[in-house]
Amino acid sequence: MKKLIFSVMLAACAAFTANAQTLSFGVKGGLTISKLTQFDDAKVRPSIFAGGFANIAFNESMSLQPELLFSGQGTKYEPLNQKITYRLNYINIPVMFQYRIVPEFYLEAGPQVGFAVSGKTHAGKVTVDISDNTKAVDFGLGFGLGYQFPVGVGIAARYMFGLTNVFENSFENNKNSVAQIGMFYTFKHQHTSSKKRKR
Structure with a gap:
């Protein structure tokens, strides 16, 4: 299943790039609200995400958007009135298929692969490194929506749910459950199609 998801991501990127009419790049960032599933009394942990993306437009309605993002994730819980925070940081590579209902508004869905870069627990003044106890690779699926203004600035929201057990x-x-809300900016796009545009 995991290999299939990764293979689909690579094949889709290659296919859409070969047939792309326009290619644009951008940056994005915002708030993550995450927790781990099947975790007793789990509470959400707020953090941030930030990174960049390439948008490969096939036509006016369909596009593919691979991204490279830093994402702060994890969860909080309070056993016996003691506050414990799991801080899990990832470099995520989502590949989202986007459909524009109108030029400004789009829906999206697609797979994601994440690479764990650090993992720690905090309980009071005690910090424990748990990187060796977390899996190096995390697979997930997501869906979201966004609105882009004519000046290139946009707002977007996305929910990603993990398919991989976080811990070894x-x-x-225990799987990642992450909501994102943030802003993005798209730079001026470039035409990549070999076909001449009509004047």
């Missing part, structure tokens, strides 16, 4: 050698099925 764990009997619990």
